[in-house]
Amino acid sequence: NAGVTQTPKFRVLKTGQSMTLLCAQDMNHEYMYWYRQDPGMGLRLIHYSVGEGTTAKGEVPDGYNVSRLKKQNFLLGLESAAPSQTSVYFCASRTGGYSNQPQHFGDGTRLSIL
Amino acid sequence: GESVGLHLPTLSVQEGDNSIINCAYSNSASDYFIWYKQESGKGPQFIIDIRSNMDKRQGQRVTVLLNKTVKHLSLQIAATQPGDSAVYFCAENTNNQGGKLIFGQGTELSVKP
Numbered sequence: 001n002a003g004v005t006q007t008p009k010f011r012v013l014k015t016g017q018s019m020t021l022l023c024a025q026d027m028n029h030e031y032m033y034w035y036r037q038d039p040g041m042g043l044r045l046i047h048y049s050v051g052e053g054t055t056a057k058g059e060v061p062d063g064y065n066v067s068r069l070k071k072q073n074f075l076l077g078l079e080s081a082a083p084s085q086t087s088v089y090f091c092a093s094r095t096g097g098y099s100n101q102p103q104h105f106g107d108g109t110r111l112s113i114l
Numbered sequence: 115g116e117s118v119g120l121h122l123p124t125l126s127v128q129e130g131d132n133s134i135i136n137c138a139y140s141n142s143a144s145d146y147f148i149w150y151k152q153e154s155g156k157g158p159q160f161i162i163d164i165r166s167n168m169d170k171r172q173g174q175r176v177t178v179l180l181n182k183t184v185k186h187l188s189l190q191i192a193a194t195q196p197g198d199s200a201v202y203f204c205a206e207n208t209n210n211q212g213g214k215l216i217f218g219q220g221t222e223l224s225v226k227p
Binding site: 004031033040041042043044045048049050056057058059090092094100102103104105106107108 | 145146148150155156157158159160163165203205207211212213214215216217218219220
C-alpha cells in the first residue's frame with residue numbers, strides 16, 4: 001500500500017516556465033489537498049478537492065491551478081513560475097465528510113525557481 | 115487571525131526522558147486536533163489525534179492533552195528515543211475549506227544519547 005505518492009521529488013525551473021506536480025493516492029480517499037511549506041513555517045493550503053471533478057481555493061491559491069479528473073489523482077500546475085513559488089509542496093488526502101479523520105501526506109516535491 | 119502556535123521552537127532531551135511539546139490554538143470553533151511528526155526530507159506523519167469532546171487520548175508512548183478552556187494542546191512522549199528526533203507540528207481542523215488544517219510553526223525535538 002503506497003499511500004500518497006508525489007512526482008517528481010525534485011525540480012528546478014526557470015522563471016516563467018510551467019510545470020505540473022502529480023499526486024496519486026491509493027486509499028480511495030474523497031478529499032485531496034495541496035499545501036506548501038516554507039522554511040520556519042507550517043504548511044499552508046493552496047487548493048483542495050472534495051471529490052472527483054471538484055476543486056476549490058485554499059488560503060494561498062494565486063499562481064496555481066489544479067485539476068481532479070480522476071478520484072485518485074490531484075494535479076497542481078504552475079503556469080508561469082516565479083521565485084516566490086520556491087517551496088516544498090505536499091499533497092494530502094483523507095476520507096470524506098466531517099468524520100474528523102486525519103490527512104495523510106506524501107513526501108513532498110522540492111521545487112526551486114531560478 | 116487564524117493561528118496555531120507552539121511555545122518552544124526547539125526542545126532538547128536526554129534519551130529515556132519524557133518530552134512535552136506544547137501548542138496554543140486560537141480558533142475556539144475547531145473540533146479536531148492532530149499531531150504530526152516530520153523527519154528531514156519526509157512528509158508529515160500522523161502520530162495521534164483528539165476530538166474536542168475529549169481532554170486526553172493515549173497512544174503507544176504518546177499522549178495528547180487538550181485544554182479547551184485555555185485553548186492549549188500538548189504532546190507527551192514517554193521514554194524518548196533517538197528515533198523520535200524530528201519536527202513536531204500540531205494542527206487544528208477548522209471544518210472550513212474542506213477540512214483545512216491550520217498548522218503551527220513546529221517544534222524541533224532533539225534527543226541526546
